[in-house]
Amino acid sequence: MLKHLYLTIIISLLACYGFAQQISGSAFYTSMYKEDEPKFDEEEMEDPLTQALAEQLKKGFLDEYELQFNQEESIFKKIPKLEKPDPNKGGISISMSLMGENEILYKNIKENKLINEKELYGKPFLIQDTIEIRDWKLSKESKTIGEYVCFKATYLPPSLSGDKDNEENSSTHSETKEEEIIAWYTPQIPVKNGPKNYGGLPGLILEVQEGKLIFLCTKIVLSPKEPMGIIKPSKGKKVSQKEFDAILEKKNEEMRENFKTRKRRE
Template identity: 40%
Template sequence: MKSQFFRMFLVCLCTAFSAHVFAQADFHGQAVYESKTTAEMPDFGDRQMSEEQKKRIQERLKSMYEKTYVLSFNRSESIYKEEEKLESPTSGGRGFRGLDMSAGAKYKNIKTNEVIVDQEFYGKQFLIKDSLPKLVWKMENESKQIGQYTAFKATAVKLASQTGLPSFGGPRRGEDSKENKEEDNKPKEVIVTAWYTPQIPVNQGPGDFWGLPGLILEVSTDKTTILCSKIVLNPKEKDEIKVPKKGKEVTQAEYDQIVKKKLEEMREMRGNRGPGGGGRR
């Protein structure tokens, strides 16, 4: 009970300190996030690879799974975009082993309960429009310092994406592909751990995450961790929050089915090029 009272006291204290910033009529800000995902080396079966080949693949995986994003926000809206970087000669471009999936801007509006994503997939432009994914947050009695901000812990449970990157190596030797496919299609629940600060009293956060009484500074789910590395409140050069408008309009469920179908086609193509198969003629 004492810990709960102490937590509420800290929340109120942090909110009071930030009131003068948030009270401005044109309140806005920017937060920079670093995203890292733990990725295992693809399974290439019996194929012998040199250390140089393994190093190149690891570099390409790193470029895919370590990203920098910028979240521009105001009282009710935000836009979350990947920071543009020049490709290195060995980066391999936008995809890996034929996967052409370029993430675009993610717009969230708390007032209208709307999320709009500008998404390119295999040369086609999609405009994903849906309601904001809602998580049931549980407030935990833990806090820590992230930079100059006091952050509080919250947890939730969500379903993992069913359309993530494909298994590069396909079914492992000795495993039944039908069983693997059935296992992959089972909904998987993952724990989301977030750290938010009432010192910036907006209900925003990186990616799909939002709905806490303060800006989310850190979030971990499954194998991915997203950490805020920089915050600028009311910058002189304001980043305009533009609603994405280009692309074929689909819901999130419709887009998931499009991606799922394409990934299944890719798996079948790899299977047809298996040992001794030589592909279709």
């Protein structure tokens, strides 16, 4: 009888281990980002472009994303959407997003690699980086998201944390408290992953908040029988994040100079 009990326990443990090894699927997220009320003077608001910008800032960003994952890899991308033009805006509309329509964020947890496939002024780039290691503080606080029990984890970036023992930094610490990253993860899906570049927790992150930005999981589709194959991005010039930032700054500076030149000629 005791042997049968031991055998049952071993089989159960092996089954759980096997599930953790092969678990894969897709998680769908909605992102929300809302800025403070935009302030433009009356003269600026006469411009239809400024009106469209003010309207978009007032509404905030609202996009949908898909995270395709297995135990070691994932890709995160925006789900394209079509918006109907508003006849009251004279055909002018502005769309703001955290990611481009064709942008792909690839993570390899095992190799600690992060690859961002994106375009800059029509030219494709493969931005190579490492996955940020965050010192998450785990909490016993829990809540339910959909059918999953989630636990709270928090992280305060070192550049924002300040020195609690230093009175001079105490005000800085309190001011940046709102920038603390709050994540809710579920151990029911034992994958150290999440939306965008978030991860590193003992379960899939279903909700994360960083300042005014929130990602919330709305749907999960697991594929335990047939592990999902993740296709690594391969289009574009390989550059580091630092190199890409320098290219972006140079392009922006060129645009500013061109704008100044046109203004002088007018």
